[in-house]
Amino acid sequence: MDTPKFLFKQNIFLTIASFIIVFVTSSFVFMQEESSAIVGVWKTGDGNAMVRIYKNGEKFQGKIVWLKEPNDPETGKPKVDKNHSDEALRTRPILGLVNIWGFNYKDKNIWEDGNIYDPKNGNTYSCTIKMLNPNTLEVRGYIGVSLIGRTDTWTKQVAK
DSSP: OOHHHHHHHHHHHHHHHHHHHHHHHHHHHHHHHHHGGGEEEEEEESSSEEEEEEETTTTEEEEEEEEOOBTTTSSSBBBBBOOOOSSSTTTTTTTOEEEEEEEOSSSSSEEEEEEEEETTTEEEEEEEEEEEEEEEEEEEEEEESSTTTTEEEEEOOOOO
16 A cells, blocks of 8 residues: 555645635525524514514524504503404513514525514414614515515614
8 A cells, every 4th residue: 555645645635624614604504694694683673662582592583672552542551462362462571572482594685484464453463573683684574475574674783
């Protein structure tokens, strides 16, 4: 057996294996970082609420953390989910309410398979989220197919 050729082949093999390990590991870390780009506080398009998006297990969800008008003008008390179809849930507060859930990161800054709840009308919709840039989300709620729905643009809020 020719030892120098064997060592040369072994070194090439180890070098290639090292590159593959580094590539796979860095791709996985990059994908994790990219999928978490959605995490943070986002102001809704109308500016009336802010939603904190966070990872819950393998999925992403969000809850309402700020309301421009936190109290119900009729009662003067904190707003509750008075339009929910389930009467038992109509007294839960809007502030702190999980209103988006079940999102999976797909690729190319798109999160799918989620739902969004609109406390204004008490309806839940299928939803996709697309990150246009690090500070802008397109949140699309729809019924059945994505063509029948509405898109809202959310802006990222900077921690103060």
